[in-house]
Amino acid sequence: EVQLVQSGAEVKKPGESLKISCKGSGYSFSNSWIGWVRQMPGKGLEWMGIVYPGDSDTRYSPSFQGQVTISADKSISTAYLQWSSLKASDTAMYHCARGVYGGNSGKYYYYMDVWGKGTTVTVSS
Amino acid sequence: NFMLTQPHSVSESPGKTVTISCTRSSGSIASNYVHWYQQRPGSSPTTVIYEDNQRPSGVPDRFSGSIDSSSNSASLTISGLKTEDEADYYCQSFDSNNVVVFGGGTKLSVL
Numbered sequence: 001e002v003q004l005v006q007s008g009a010e011v012k013k014p015g016e017s018l019k020i021s022c023k024g025s026g027y028s029f030s031n032s033w034i035g036w037v038r039q040m041p042g043k044g045l046e047w048m049g050i051v052y053p054g055d056s057d058t059r060y061s062p063s064f065q066g067q068v069t070i071s072a073d074k075s076i077s078t079a080y081l082q083w084s085s086l087k088a089s090d091t092a093m094y095h096c097a098r099g100v101y102g103g104n105s106g107k108y109y110y111y112m113d114v115w116g117k118g119t120t121v122t123v124s125s
Numbered sequence: 126n127f128m129l130t131q132p133h134s135v136s137e138s139p140g141k142t143v144t145i146s147c148t149r150s151s152g153s154i155a156s157n158y159v160h161w162y163q164q165r166p167g168s169s170p171t172t173v174i175y176e177d178n179q180r181p182s183g184v185p186d187r188f189s190g191s192i193d194s195s196s197n198s199a200s201l202t203i204s205g206l207k208t209e210d211e212a213d214y215y216c217q218s219f220d221s222n223n224v225v226v227f228g229g230g231t232k233l234s235v236l
């Protein structure tokens with residue numbers, strides 16, 4: 001069974017750093033994109049970025065470029081999302097999801113086929 | 126980049142059919158595939174339609190997807206509505222700059 005297991009809820013203060021994780025199993029972790037989606041309380045889904053663990057190729061949403069770092073360690077089938085200095089506005093649920101990328105006849109697609117259960121991050125003084 | 130616009134909410138009775146639209150702001154809806162996710166309260170999203178109209182295994186055939194170039198929109202149709210279909214639904218596409226775009230989400234009430 002394909003699974004993504006995310007790390008537990010975090011409570012942090014503004015200015016602190018944080019790294020959350022997402023461990024994949026049941027598939028070839030190195031050969032699939034994996035990404036992160038933010039969901040602020042009561043709000044919709046926001047795509048943050050993706051990483052290809054096989055070669056660490058990383059793509060960011062313009063909205064999150066420079067605000068977070070996405071990485072992966074293929075040796076332990078784990079992807080990461082990290083902040084160097086948290087803000088209260090980073091309070092949200094963060095979902096990891098495996099991505100399917102492809103194209104045919106010049107039409108490309110990227111969608112998420114397996115999701116983790118989410119990690120709640122609360123930033124408060 | 127383009128935006129995907131969805132109605133904020135829709136409601137329908139059990140057993141009926143509902144359609145949720147997803148309108149692309151610029152560029153052709155047909156130029157990139159559209160995918161749909163269901164998020165029940167307190168749960169993570171799951172995929173209900175991928176590549177415009179494909180259903181993942183395990184998703185009932187009550188769920189279907191389509192695109193309409195004349196309105197530049199995609200649609201998710203759910204027939205034979207059940208109370209368990211009550212959820213938020215999000216459309217998603219992928220632009221030429223390799224950016225994933227989500228619609229704002231539609232809250233479906235089945236009452």
